[in-house]
Amino acid sequence: MADTTEAGEVFGGETGEVSTGPAGLGNRGKLLVLVAAVLVLACVAGVSVWRAADRADRKNQVQAGGPAVRSGTVSLAASGPHRIVFRSMAWGPHRDELTTVPANAPNGPRTASGVKCLRFYAAGGTGICLQAERGAVTDSYRAIVLDAGLHEVRHVDLAGIPTRARVSPSGRMVAWTVFVGGDSYAGTDFSTRTSILDARTGELQSTLEDYAVDRDGKRVRAADVNFWGVTFADDRHFYATMATGGHTYLIHGDVTTKTAVTLRTNVECPSLSPDGTRIAFKKRVAGASPDAPWRLYVLDLATMREHPVAEHRNVDDQAVWSDDSTLVYSLPGDYGSDLYTVPADGSGAPRLLTASALAPAWLG
Template identity: 65%
Template sequence: MSRTARLLVLLATVLVLGGVAVGATLHAAGRAAQKDRAQAGGPAVAPGTVRLDDPRHTLFRNMAWGPHRDEITAVPAGRLSGPRTASGVRCLRFHEASGTGICLRAVHGKLRDTYRAVVLDKRLHELRHYDVAGTPTRARVSPGGHTVAWTVFVSGDSYAGTAFSTRTSLVDTRTWRLDANLETYALTVDGHPVHAVDINIWGVTFADDNRFYATAATGGRTYLVRGDRTARTLTALHTNAECPSLSPDGTRIAYKKRVNGADPDAPWRLYVLDLRTLRETATGEHRNVDDQAVWRDARTLVYSLPGDFGSDLWTVPADGTGRPQRLVTAALAPAFPR
């Protein structure tokens, strides 16, 4: 074989081996990328019809990466890890009751984002919307669906420190009367009226369309307060209680409590208060809970903790027994059928 022929054979061999190597590399890279996409995206989500009045489904904000992230999503009520149906309606905070929804969403502008509170009907169609003064943080609907509430940060972006300001609003969905700032309600602590410039109100939870509970902060302390829309009053009941959540039977409040010795950036533990005796019980969740818990039923609480997709939902018994368990991955702001 001539020298030229040998060179041609060698060149052909190199090209073949190179092609095999490149093909193998691309195949492996493709499989790795496919795996990474599956891991990054989390649970599978498909578009479909979502209704707020469907008792067969639980709703939450989907946190799985992909085209349906942040959309209100439905899963079978008895199988929360089941297939997700995305509504196409995006919310940063969400809650619903009796076919009425409240959605706090971002409005993307050329120069900056603004935020809006949107009241939804049972088909997730907009009924009314209200521009809000800051970043959404809490949202609730009364059990009868006739009153909605939301809280935004006007300044600051965390409850952990003291340099923040909130604004909480209520609206009656029958008359569309808006109470734009609950700080205008009369606050009473230990039987004395409080008039102070540092009052902040946040984290409403409803007993009915008129009565509610919330957090009030003033003078460096936080209080669980009972509110009355008709009387426009707030009455302090208990200290060191934030982001309350009323049990379905109206007898207990779940809330986050600052505990001594905790990290100042992660100071809260989840507690339950008996409203008749004012006795508080620590739950079995010993991690920092910066959320307004939801009662799944009369015995169990659901709340969010940081996860691979931003947030997972966890559950723990309300009576102080048991251990926390992960309920749903890649989810936030749940609403359970009643």
């Protein structure tokens, strides 16, 4: 008897028979095996997808596993209960939005505003929000002045990547710094532009490079001058960092006269205490890594004496004073940035204030 496979395997032929000879299954059997294989593969694929989705879901639960975040009303009003407004870094639909929590419950449920900012600060009922506008090829940036209800008052197009923002205590003056070349203060190959805006009149000082700066009785005239990190004393006077010739300086500036004077060296990202007596700043310390060179210090403006705080990690931030005795600053976290707090007098120890947060402002 000839092997039926030699004549070709037929399913549904004239005889209606399926070959089952020693060379293998007939057509009907092979089709059944094929169907079964497809079903098995489909089941395996389904299980794989389910497991991947389950892992992703569990990962998202971990990532979003901090305080609950819900939409609501966020106010920058200078009155009312003490509260914190910051950029939320938690994964989820409210990531990068301005959110608020009570100051006495920083890990409590967050109320999200719907307004997204890369950098933010607020005081006196005015907010400054440095935003990114995502383009198909490149991004653009702008500074938006916000009223107490987070409504846009005016905006200014920015020349680079946002990095610092501040508002004067009254809410009238706002300032910001952007990188226009490079993207880190750690090296020397960067360029910044710092601007000051009168939120009441709309008058813009587009760059502090137009200021006349006095250093040791002589006018600073250098092509490599950079400014960053404004902190306001009032609507006229401010402190900031100036860099030139490989050195950084603390400067005291006057918005009206467009002049400034250097006060001391090795001061970056100053932050004036609420009582106006001290400045928190990041200082380059000898022996630290070039990629992580800074420690957090406090300078007494009356004596010009400085001391380190109890935070020994690298702090690349413009610290915020939550009150006259406490500093708040950001450090890298699992989702971008976490906020820490430390006593300003050098005592105590740093502690985590709240995770997944950046650019805080204390209001009320």
